Amino acid sequence: MAEKSCLVDVEKCMACRGCQVACKQWNQLPAEKTIFTGTYENPPDLSANTITKIMFHEVSGGGKLKWLFRKAQCFHCTDAGCVKACPVPGALTKMEDGTVYLDQKKCTGCKYCIISCPFEIPRWDPVKGKASKCNFCYDRTSNGLTPACAKSCPTGAIKYGDRNELIAYAKTRGGYLYGEKELGGLHWMYLLPVADPDLYFLPKEPRLPKSLVVWKDVLKPIGLILGGGSILAWLGYHFLLMPQKEKLTKEAEKHSS
């Protein structure tokens, strides 16, 4: 099955935030009580109930003011930290189309994913006792529909389609494509006008945390080998070495008494 992605052309985004509303509507998420912090950016951060939002950045320079907008949501990484961290089979799954799907029915609320995501995307829902994040409208895409946010976008800033086709298209446009290779390839990519991810609050070289890799790929296999091995070792000891030990200590006792 071909991998699907979204490509966000940030220069086309006008921060209408129809995507925020469409996402809430489709996923039946409640609105959030918030306060005015001096910007139209609202809410100030992602949360369990706000799984996508537009980030605003005012940048002044050269006598000009730029007002930059960047849609934030789960990046649906190929090498996802959340999937690596999750201890429950089937709670966080990489789907064939590239979606990283969080099944809240299976989630046990351990928060390993929240702690392990290099983009700090999954959030804690204290009411449900589960993690929460964008699921790429998998219930729509698996039925041939476009994600709600992409469908709602009035400027066409969000394009949904075949990942390879979107990459090829992005390359014809010039500019800087973010997400082609990061973390094995992101399924939410960004077409930036300049090679400056920082301007759009995108980490330049996102990586899985070293501690996560050491924990899961080094320490746990060692643990399984040592644990399983020690059970076998004691069985072997009992049948192979214990008779020798008995001989040794009984002989010494005979000589000393």
Place this chain on the structure above:
Amino acid sequence: MMAVRMISRTSVAQRLIHWIHGVSFVILGLTGLALFHKSLFGLTSIFGGVDSARYLHRVFAWIFTFNMPLFIAVWFKDCGIIDALDRKWVACGMGGYIPIKGLYAGCPPAGKFNAGQKMFYWTAVLGGILFIISGFIMMNPLGLVKRTVRVAYILHDLATICTITFFFAHLYLGTLGAPGSLRAIFQGNVDEDWAKHHHGRWQI
């Protein structure tokens, strides 16, 4: 036939606190191992699912934690002090448990508890303290620096690996490996011959 004299070996307090520690450890171990690796996730069915397993883990974590200072105190005199003769016992192949004839010659008898048992005491104590600190961080991770929590995951797993591999030794040596030992931690006494054979230096 003359009956063998029974020697008192462990106090009621030592046994009670050991069993609270041991039962907690087994339940914590099984519920914890279920999340240690996806291949072991099936262990959750013993407890009625992953959510119940995690709940039990958190309940027994508190029991284990409050019992820990009692455990440290009540076993310290017997198992906490390692002396020169203990080191010799280790050097001659763990008192012969690693049967190497050349090493065993001149091996000193073990005291009331041998060096292996003392090493296990310290493994259980230090491992237990590591579990408690890392576990508490893992129970309340939000608001902490994320890397600190990831280090806690690593330390919790390190404590798991160290204590559980040593635990298998403890299980084996307390039962099959040294017959006559088990009653020391149940009835609290052992027979005189067992005491003289396994712990020659113990002033009974």
